[in-house]
Amino acid sequence: MSKEKFDYFIKGEKDKYEVVIGLEVHAQVLSKSKLFSGSSTKFGADPNNQVSLIDSAFPGMLPVINEECVKQAVRTGLGLNAKINNYSVFDRKNYFYADLPQGYQISQYKNPIVGEGKVLLDMPYGSKVIGIERLHLEQDAGKSIHDMDPSNTYVDLNRSGIALMEIVSKPDLRSPDEVNAYIKKLRSIMRYLGTCDGNMQEGSLRADVNVSVRKEGDKNFGTRCEIKNVNSIKFMQMAIEYEAARQVELIENGKEIDQETRLFDTKKNETRSMRSKEDAHDYRYFPDPDLLPLKLEQQLIDDLKKSLPELPDKKKERFIKEYGLNAYEANVLVSEKDISDYYEEVAKLSDKKLAATWMMGDLFAMLNDRGLDISKSPISTKHFAELVQSIKSGEISGRIAKEVFEIMVESGDNPKKIIESKGMKQQSDPKELEKIINEILSKNKDKVDQYKAGKEKLFGFFVGQVMKLSGGKANPQLTNEILKKLLKG
């Protein structure tokens, strides 16, 4: 892979600007029940059907920490190569809103459960480390529904109290592409760990995006704006591009950038002010007196560490070493645990390199067309490996393999059966091939003469004729050899 040079700058009229981005990712913890109550966290239930007295903040209700959510946060922290804090504190973040029943969100402020860590990105211009500032646990709010009735707002509290991990990056990101890579990497790590399903459509992963710009080469950061609650990578990228351009324009016109919170309007593709620094909420954080500080035994952390699965970075190294893949292939195949599992099963039973090529080509294209996850692939790993082996052994050609693949998708049959029943086996018997080739040569004497006179381009014509006559089954390599031999004679 050729190394490109990083080149994402906003060109103003006067100067070139670097974009500085930091993300606060809100990742919904995969857990059966909520952070401080026993209610279910399943997505898609009827409104207000997964709400306990605690989630709806009835008088006298008290939160009790869900240990599984704590473990999930620790696992995620370990996956981000981060420091796990043995002592952390839950605080109350106080503000009024209709979908915040307690009138405060239980969060972690001064003492988060996870401290500094790092995430490795593979960019076309090389690998890049993005610092993680912290990860803390907090409750999600409910949902306000404004568009069901002209004069009322409806509130659905199913989401109220679900555990979120807020993962705060350092301001290390420099382009929309890096943001894309970062979110995908975070998502991949959490899916490997089983700590967040990363489903952005269902809101399991969303981010506040902090954007500032500075002249290329400047050491100091510019004034940043925070774009709240963006729920797709595409929108994050669009918001960053818009926001960076807006800030550059302000600077070039000699205007100040206000530190403020902004919203991204996906319809108009623009960000607009939500509240200025002066209007910023005073959240009056203080330790939640209903909860004791969270003390984690080192033993628990060590045990969780031991039980972590192999994560994408490690697996990538191993794939390169063990399967002889290049970095690009390894990257793609480790991006999702299900993909890497599929690949490893196939690679065990077939040619490792060819398996990678065919997976990343035809298999992915087919899954993509059908909108399927690899776990729902109509082709089993065993059948796919058989197909790869049939190609490798020369039993079928690549072209035929594509046909076999199509039939496999439709029928679910194993490739051997398809090849046999449809007579698709490659013609690899030299005697049979010689027969075919001789027939073609005798039919095309004029072309043979032209070839011999030096018109070597005609070689392709002969190959084509062989393929045509053999119904595409002639072994291409053998065909080449025999053709060359017979044309010489």
Added chain:
Amino acid sequence: MSDIINQSLNQIIKRVKTKEISSTDLTKAYIKNIEGAKKLNTFVTTTFDQALDKAKQFDNKPNFDQLLPGIPLAVKDLFCTENVKTTAGSNILNNFVPSYESTVTKNLWDNGSFLLGKLNCDEFAMGSSNETSYFGNVINPVGDQLVPGGSSGGSSSALAADLTPATIGTDTGGSIRQPASFTGTVGLKPTYGLCSRWGIVAFASSLDQAGPMTKDITDCAIMLEAMSGFDEKDSTSINKKKENYSKNLKDNIKGLKIGIPKEYRVDNMPKEIDELWEKGKKILKDLGAELIDISLPHTKYALPTYYIVAPAEASSNLARYDGVRYGYRSKQGKDLIEMYEKTRSEGFGDEVKRRILIGTYVLSSGYYDAYYLKAQKVRQLIKKDFDDSFKKIDGILTPSTPSSAFKIGEKTNDPVSMYLNDIFTVPVNLAGLPALSMPAGADKQGYPLGLQLIGKALDEQKILNIGYAFEKNCGFKNEIKKWWS
């Protein structure tokens, strides 16, 4: 019948066990008394029909092995009771009927008792005179012009007027002990975490603790035993074995060391309080206890610390009363913000608003360090004072309050003088320790006065024993003339 319900809980239990009186007749006797005591304004809600049903059930199938066999009890209206309106003395919960039962009341019912009604209290337990209740002030049976103390004023008044054989209150800064002192009854604030807070309308979570209010120490032990216990639904609940406080009650306190803190002798304290304290010391000494002078140097900071910590927590705890999901909602208000403003302005009384404002202020950015954080540090110092002293003593004896019951309206326009009422009780909440107030005498007007016994964390048995010995030798009898019916 009235001669039975004049008696203490443990005597009544005996009468029930020996079938001298049925649960039904006992319940009827209380209902009659309650109906004749409307002037005292102790009850917000009565549950007579339900109580009579329960009494009948008990009489049909009595279980005399229970701690509270067939005993009707009224409780402070801060405890959520299933299907029975729970108001916390506030307009904002005026129509609130919980679908759940607080752990503490459930424990009482599981021990054989049942609900007689819900007792008036200061709004959200904020007050020292029961004058902040939306449902009007409660009158002390001791005198028709007197406050019953607060915030558990309905509880103390109902108990002293024989409207319930025993009761429970909550104590955030003295809300059990001060009303007990004002009515000549016993009130115990247990160690923080001994009784579950689940289902109790929260005032200040790190200070709130439920406890018994009774006619004597034996009753106090019985009630504490019945109501306390670990609860996994309360993260601050202490996981320990249940104790048999009543069975283990002993009156031998020979050799116990009783600390006398010099800081509790405050300026302008009435002479009578000082004399009462001296009397208490003498009784304990005569019983063989050893008096030891101790110092709790940070005591003077306790009240200001309390009035930062408690409002701070309250301002957050009361944010949920916003008119969105339950309780009172103002019909005015064009949008969400205005609905909040109107609901909370109309739903909360002045004292609650005052504390929400104080609490919001001390948590605000720029003020947090100077107030809330500093208060938390001082709180640690106050706790350390006690910890240090308890290395060499078994209990501490102090007055419960700096005065006897005051007149209705006397302090309502002077919040600071009202707050000063809690000066001896507040340090105990900040330190999370158990303390009881027991009747010890009367002032020259004949108004009862209490003494406070403070114990080490989870040392309830010891202070109950000291109180038990004291009670037997004190010679004070709380005589209340029934003027109200």
